Amino acid sequence: MDLFTFxxxxxxxEGSQSSAESMPFIPDSLWVKCPACNNMLxxxxxxxxxxVCTKCNHHFRMSARERIELLSDENSFTEFDSExxxxxxxxxxxxxxxxxxAREKSGEKESVVTGKCTIGNMDVVLCVMSPDFxxxxxxxxxGEKITxxxxxxxxxxxxxxxxxxxxxxxxxxxxxxxxxxxxxSGAVKRHSDxxxxxxxxxxxxxxxxxxxxxxxxxxxxxxxxxxxVGFAGPRVVEQTTHTKLPKGFxxxxxxxxxxxxDAVVQRKDLRKTLSTLLIMHNVKENS
Amino acid sequence: MSAYDxxxxxxNSKRLTAxxxxxxxxxxxxxxxxxxxxxxxxxxIVAGLAMLYDVPITVIAIEKGRNxxxxxxxxxxxxxxxxxxxxxxxxxxxxxxxxxxLCLVDTSGAYPGIDAEERGQGLAxxxxxxxxxxxxxxxxxxxxxxxxxGGALALAxxxxxxxxxxxxxxxxxxxxxxxxxxxxxxxxxxxSECLKLTSHDLFDLGVVERIIREPSNIDDRKMFEGLxxxxxxxxxKNLALDTERLLQTRYARFRRLGSHS
Ligand SMILES: [Zn+2]
Numbered sequence: 001m002d003l004f005t006f007x008x009x010x011x012x013x014e015g016s017q018s019s020a021e022s023m024p025f026i027p028d029s030l031w032v033k034c035p036a037c038n039n040m041l042x043x044x045x046x047x048x049x050x051x052v053c054t055k056c057n058h059h060f061r062m063s064a065r066e067r068i069e070l071l072s073d074e075n076s077f078t079e080f081d082s083e084x085x086x087x088x089x090x091x092x093x094x095x096x097x098x099x100x101x102a103r104e105k106s107g108e109k110e111s112v113v114t115g116k117c118t119i120g121n122m123d124v125v126l127c128v129m130s131p132d133f134x135x136x137x138x139x140x141x142x143g144e145k146i147t148x149x150x151x152x153x154x155x156x157x158x159x160x161x162x163x164x165x166x167x168x169x170x171x172x173x174x175x176x177x178x179x180x181x182x183x184x185s186g187a188v189k190r191h192s193d194x195x196x197x198x199x200x201x202x203x204x205x206x207x208x209x210x211x212x213x214x215x216x217x218x219x220x221x222x223x224x225x226x227x228x229v230g231f232a233g234p235r236v237v238e239q240t241t242h243t244k245l246p247k248g249f250x251x252x253x254x255x256x257x258x259x260x261x262d263a264v265v266q267r268k269d270l271r272k273t274l275s276t277l278l279i280m281h282n283v284k285e286n287s
Numbered sequence: 288m289s290a291y292d293x294x295x296x297x298x299n300s301k302r303l304t305a306x307x308x309x310x311x312x313x314x315x316x317x318x319x320x321x322x323x324x325x326x327x328x329x330x331x332i333v334a335g336l337a338m339l340y341d342v343p344i345t346v347i348a349i350e351k352g353r354n355x356x357x358x359x360x361x362x363x364x365x366x367x368x369x370x371x372x373x374x375x376x377x378x379x380x381x382x383x384x385x386x387x388x389l390c391l392v393d394t395s396g397a398y399p400g401i402d403a404e405e406r407g408q409g410l411a412x413x414x415x416x417x418x419x420x421x422x423x424x425x426x427x428x429x430x431x432x433x434x435x436x437g438g439a440l441a442l443a444x445x446x447x448x449x450x451x452x453x454x455x456x457x458x459x460x461x462x463x464x465x466x467x468x469x470x471x472x473x474x475x476x477x478x479s480e481c482l483k484l485t486s487h488d489l490f491d492l493g494v495v496e497r498i499i500r501e502p503s504n505i506d507d508r509k510m511f512e513g514l515x516x517x518x519x520x521x522x523x524k525n526l527a528l529d530t531e532r533l534l535q536t537r538y539a540r541f542r543r544l545g546s547h548s
Contacts, residue, residue, distance in 0.1 A: 084547050090483050093468070140545025147542070169436070171459045171467065174483050175494050178458040179544040181437060182444045185416035186538050193421065209458075211409035212397075212437040217417055231409035231437070232399030240399045250404060260407050 034058050050267050059224050059267055061204065063106065064113040064130040067163055071271050072117035072126060079115040081148060086110065086141045086173070095172040098134065106132035110141040111166070114149040116158070120275030122283040125153040127162040129210075131203075136166035138209050139173045143180025146214060150187035159197035159283055161274060164215040167233075168208020181213040188217045197281045199274065202229050202252065202261070216260070220277060222270075223252035223261050230255075288453075291476035293485045294461055296453040297432050298395075303505060304364075305333060305348035305391040308431060311511040312518075313337035317346065322373060326406065329370030331362045331398070334377045339389075339519050345381035347374045347442060348391035351432070364433075365398035368411035371441050375415050382424045387522040390428040390442040395460065397438030412441040419444035420541070421534055425525035427518060429499070430454045446525050446537050449497040450486040456494070457484035494544065 031040045036058035046053070050070055051060040062070070068077050088095045103109060111133040116125050127149050129136040136142075146162070153160045169177040191198060200218030205228035212231050215221075223229060230237075230250040238245055248254040252264050265273050288296070296302070309317050316338035322328040334347040351364030358364075374390075381388045397408055419426060426445040434443070434456030450456060459467075461475035464482060468474075483489070486498045497517070502510040525533060 089545075090481065092481055141547055143545055144547045169458045171464050171482070173545070174458055174481075175456055175489060175492060176545040178436060178440055179494060179541060181440060182416050182420070182541045183544060185413060185444075186420040186541055189417040189420050190538070192417075209437055212412035212441075213416055214413070216407075216410040216413040229409075230404050231397065231412070232404065236399045237401060237404060241401055243401060245401065249401070258405050258407070260410055 034060075052267050057225065057266075059204065059226065061131045061165070062267075063132055064108060064128040067128045067203075068113065068115075068117070068126065070267070071128075071161070071163075071274065072119055073121060077115050077117040077126070079113060080152065081114060081145050082109065084110060084141050084145060086139050088172075089140070089176060090172070090174050092172040092174070098172065102133045106130050108133050110145065111136045111139065111170075112142045112145050114145045116152075118286045119161075119271065119278060121285050122275070122278045123158055123286050124278065124283070125149050125158050125160045127160070129163060129165045131165045134167075134170065135205075136164070136210070137168065137170040138166060138177055138180050139170040140176050140180060142170075143177070143183050146184045147180075147187040150184070150191045153196065154187075154191045154194055157194070157196060159199070159278060159281065160191060161199045161201065162214060162218070163201040163203055164206045164210055165203045166206055166208065166210035166215075168210060178209065181209045184214045185217060188214055192217075192219070197278075197283070199277060201265075201270065201274075202227050204228050207231065207233050221260070221262050222265050222273065223256070223263075224267055224270075225252060225264055227252045229261070289476065290479035290482075290485055290488075291461065293453055294455055294475070294479050297455045302432055303502060304353055305350045305393055305431060306353070307505060308391055308511075309333070309337065309346060309348060311505075311508075312515045313339070313346065320377060323369040323376055325372055326369040329362075329367050329373055330360050331364055331366040331394075332370035332373055334373060336386075339387075339515065339522065342519070342522065343384075343386055344522070345377055345386050345388045346391070347377055347388065349394045349439075349442065351393055362398060364394045365396060366394065366438060366441075367398050367400070367403045368406045368408050371397075371411040371415050374442060375411075375418055378415075378419065378422055378426075382422050385424050385526075387425040387427070387526065388422070389518060390426065390445065392428055392430045392434055392439045392442050393432035393454075394435050394438050395433050396435035397441070412437050415441040416444055420538060423530045423534070425522050425533065426537075427521055427525075429514075429518075430456055430495075435460065444537075444541070446533065446540070447496040447521060448494065449499055450489060450495045451499050452486050452501050454486060455484045456486075456489055457482050 037056035202223035319335040352358035352361035428443040428445040461478040464478040465474040
């Protein structure tokens, strides 16, 4: 990335593939332009501030690993199923290459990282989706890993926290990716029926099959500020209805106003908020 | 028939719609129940009680409409959140009276409207997926035309899922897939092949249990009688299971789809 990459603020989904938003942190680029306020930020300041713009509070996207580091107690994260990879079941054109590129870009094997950790010394199962891996699209491995994480949590009577970011189901895995919505929902329901806590943290953007399954199934649904959250993407809605979208449409604050999000939480407060909620649900300290 | 021929057959405006199936199989025994008791009555979803021979069942169907006027009234079979909530209300009612639930699915997808989003389309679908997985009564879903993504799945978490031979079931429309993949929605025929969305593809992938022969016309009495008998036999079998076994089997059915080791 060169020093002054000028990026027009775009529709979040459109920009997701190419903008600085989704670029992993590159230590040798000194400056980053905030897509919201256009200010140039010192990359190290941005990193220091958990990738939140120091001028306008714009929340940049965050890699799965950065988020795990942000939320979990130091060195407490143990990953599950880290070697699980998608096979190109349908022999879909260019899918193998896409997977390869996504692995390269994100450093992850799939679009979600799952595992257990402690937060405020309390045991939790934590699943974090990756914006750098095909924009968190839900394939069969994504669904399988999330399902296994919930099954583990049910068996060990642990709460689950899922941080979502997703463009939706992964069309390259066809109907089997759609089936992951049912599969994960089933695992969430079994966890819930055992009286266990599930907290969703919605981050920008969360749409499609993930919104219409586990993202909306939390006992408590939190969101980062200004995150896009919806079932149909804004462009599809605009094209279908031929109507100008209302101001703030599908943004976290708007969706909270409509009654579908419990609280919008600043990134800097996220870890403490989660820890407080865990305490309120009598989650036991790690012994 | 190519995959795209199937797509066109599934969407054909002369194709029988859900109310035709209800009329042919249940006749005047069908009693429609309206509304979600929260917001309104979504006409894209037709639901009610019917007699399957001597057994009362709950029928929930997505209806596209059979002519222009009906199609407008039915929103072309694209449900809003209140449609899915009506479906869920009647599934819960069926559970209370231990009535089996028959879902007939025919939709290009859940409605992507401003109002639909504002009223929680994603949540409405998500709640159905969760609740259907543990609904303590047998559920059978039959795809009779288009099975469009999450909007179809919201009525297809069932003990068994069947497809009419020329129906389709897909994670995305072939046009949508083609425009993302090749920036060209006219390549829908190629996308249809890639997506593996025909009844035979889905049977091979283990996503559906049974393929149903197409009725050759609206008066194909033998076909409807056959389908009705198969439905009755399946409900009989599942009503005989104890609830725990029924739900365990339903969970396992979805659990194995796209599993990895
Ligand atoms: Zn800024």
